[in-house]
Each structure stands twice: as structure tokens, then as C-alpha cells.
Amino acid sequence: MPEGHSIHRLARQFTSVFSGQRLEVSSPQGRFSAGAAQLNGHILTSATAHGKQLFLGFDNDLLLRIHLGLYGAFDFGGDSSFLGASSIGAPRKVGEREIASDDDGAAYAGPPAPRGAVRVRLVAEHGWADLRGPTSCEVITEAERAAVVARLGPDPLQPDADAAEFAARLRRRASPVGLLLMNQEVLAGVGNVYRAEVLFRQALSPWRLGRDIREEEAKALWVDIVSVMNDGVAQGRIITTLPEHRDNGAEPVPREEAHYVYQRPSLPCRRCGTAIAGTEMGARKLYWCPKCQAR
Numbered sequence: 001m002p003e004g005h006s007i008h009r010l011a012r013q014f015t016s017v018f019s020g021q022r023l024e025v026s027s028p029q030g031r032f033s034a035g036a037a038q039l040n041g042h043i044l045t046s047a048t049a050h051g052k053q054l055f056l057g058f059d060n061d062l063l064l065r066i067h068l069g070l071y072g073a074f075d076f077g078g079d080s081s082f083l084g085a086s087s088i089g090a091p092r093k094v095g096e097r098e099i100a101s102d103d104d105g106a107a108y109a110g111p112p113a114p115r116g117a118v119r120v121r122l123v124a125e126h127g128w129a130d131l132r133g134p135t136s137c138e139v140i141t142e143a144e145r146a147a148v149v150a151r152l153g154p155d156p157l158q159p160d161a162d163a164a165e166f167a168a169r170l171r172r173r174a175s176p177v178g179l180l181l182m183n184q185e186v187l188a189g190v191g192n193v194y195r196a197e198v199l200f201r202q203a204l205s206p207w208r209l210g211r212d213i214r215e216e217e218a219k220a221l222w223v224d225i226v227s228v229m230n231d232g233v234a235q236g237r238i239i240t241t242l243p244e245h246r247d248n249g250a251e252p253v254p255r256e257e258a259h260y261v262y263q264r265p266s267l268p269c270r271r272c273g274t275a276i277a278g279t280e281m282g283a284r285k286l287y288w289c290p291k292c293q294a295r
Contacts, residue, residue, distance in 0.1 A: 001069060001070045001090065001191050002072075002073075002089050003052070003190065003191035003229075003238070004049070004052055004156070004190065004191075005229050005230075005232030006088055006089065007068070007189070009233055010047075010054055011048050016083065017076070017082050017084055017126075018122065018124055019045070019046075020043060020044070020045075021043065021044060021125065022042065022124070023040075023042065023122045025040040025041075025121070025122055026121045027120055027121070032120050032137055035138060035139040036120060038062055039058055039060075039062065039064060042062075043058065043059040049155075050152060050155050051153075051184055052067055052068070052184065052188070052191075053149070053152070054067075055145055062139050062140070063141070063144075063145050064138075064139060065138050065139075065144075065145065066131065066134050066136065066137050067134060067137075068133075068134050069135025069136070071090050071133035072089050072090055072132065073088065074087065074089050074130065075087050075130045076129050077111065077128055078126050078127020079126050090133070108127075110128075111123055111128035111130075116132055117133070119132060119133070119134060119137055151185060152185060154169075154187065154188065155189050156188075156190075156225045157230065163223070166218065167218035167219055169186045170186055171210055171215065172210070173209075174210065174211055175209065175210055176207045176209060176281070177205075177210055178207065178286055179282045181198070182284070186210075189229065192262070192284045192286075193262050194229065194232075195286075196261050197228065197238070197259055197261065197262055198221060200260045200288060200289060200292065200293060201224055201240065201260065202221050202224055203295065204217065204293060205288070205294060206281060206286055208295070237258070238259070239259075240258065241253070241257060241259065241260055245271070261288055263285075263287065264276045265277065266278075269291065272289065274289055276288070
């Protein structure tokens, strides 16, 4: 599932290539035809993200709310003025990263025929975007958007997000911190990769209860989450290892050296050499170092 950094990159992508443009909105698949009709012919005025929720605002005071879920993804294409990654969303058998644009130099002749089950197609003068496989896709009002955001925890990628609010939400609960970091009502945007990696970086056991996390530990956890997620926005992929923990400090960072514990069961810890452990928590794979994260 795409994590919060990918959704913020999507918001930036839409702002860059579609903002201020009148869009043709359709549903080639047919499942979103009524919603598409409400937005068709209107100007995109905003593109924002909160956690894993993407909101595209239009000049008729309606918004398109999208949650990509496990399988959702956007494809983009267009002429030479239409820049950005060609696919952002669910991993395409290449891990949690984006697929770079493939410009063959051919003259732009409009969007291609839809391929597969395209839930929503957005078309402007210079390019297009196709959405496939989202968990949620609906037209809502601003009041409904505010209600969605109100149910979520703070987003580490929002400049006005409150570390104290995160600490309070975390420390009032009796569930393991490994579950709480993926609870969107506690913290918006963190998924399975960031969950495992920041707990390792902060040397916290995934089984420590939220109420047992000291306030200073919670705030340090928040600072680290903000740091690595902003790196994810900048880099377009999740890299959590420090140069000193990679072979020769390699750049660009190979996929196999990008993480400390995620998807590394039985391999030696990059810090202490102990075999990384793996199990399930919250119906998702969890990875940790039994020695570094003993507390």
C-alpha cells in the first residue's frame, strides 16, 4: 500500500500538471460515471493530501476524494510540457518506488485508449491521468472533507502538524506501538515500511504499549517520522538507512540496502549482527531486531 509520502507526491504532481486547468473527467470502467459527470468540465483548483487521503478540489466547490488502498495507482502521460513520474501509487512489482516517465519523443496525440479497468480518467490540453484500483473514490463537499480529516491523526508531512497531539494520542492507548503507528486515527500516513523502520531507528520494541511510551520517546519518534517521510517525498522512495550502515555508503542506494529491518528476516542486523526477526502484527508483516529493540 502506498504510504503517506507517495500521496503527498501525488498532490504535488496534480498541482504541477493540472492546477488551474479545465478537465475532462470520465469513467472508462463505468463504476464512477455519476461522480465523473459532477466534475467534468470544471477547473482543478487544489490538490492536497492528509495521510493516505488525496483530495482534488474543483471550481464548483466539490472535491474528488481518493484512497488508493492496496492496489490503487495513477498513470500519467502527455506532451513535453507535462512533466513528472508516469506512475504513482501501488508498487508495480518493483517495490515502493515510482516508475520514471518513458518519453519516446513521439508527438503527443492525446490520451491513449484506456487500458484495463480505469476508474477515473482526467484529461487536460497537455496530458492525462488514469486511476485504477482505488479502495475509495468519491465526490464530496468541503464539509465532508473536513469530517474525514477530523477522524484522522496528525500528518507528519503537514507543516502545522502537532507533535504533542501525536504523543497524546499514542500514550493514551493500551495497544502495542507497532499497531498504533499504523492506526490512522493516531498517526496519518504511516504504513508497514515506515512502521518497522522508525521503531528500529528509535530502538523501540513493537510490543511496548502506547501508554508505556514516555513523552520524550513519543516526541523523538515523531521527529524521526517527520524526517524520514520528508526524505521519502524528496526522493520518491523510502530510504531509512544511514550511509555508514550501507556497503561503501553506496549512492544511489540499492534497494537491498535501503532498509534496516523491513523484509530482512534472518539477515544480520546492520547495527549489531543479530538475525532480524519477522512475524505478523495487525495482519501485516512485522520486522524487528530482537537485540536493538529489546526495550
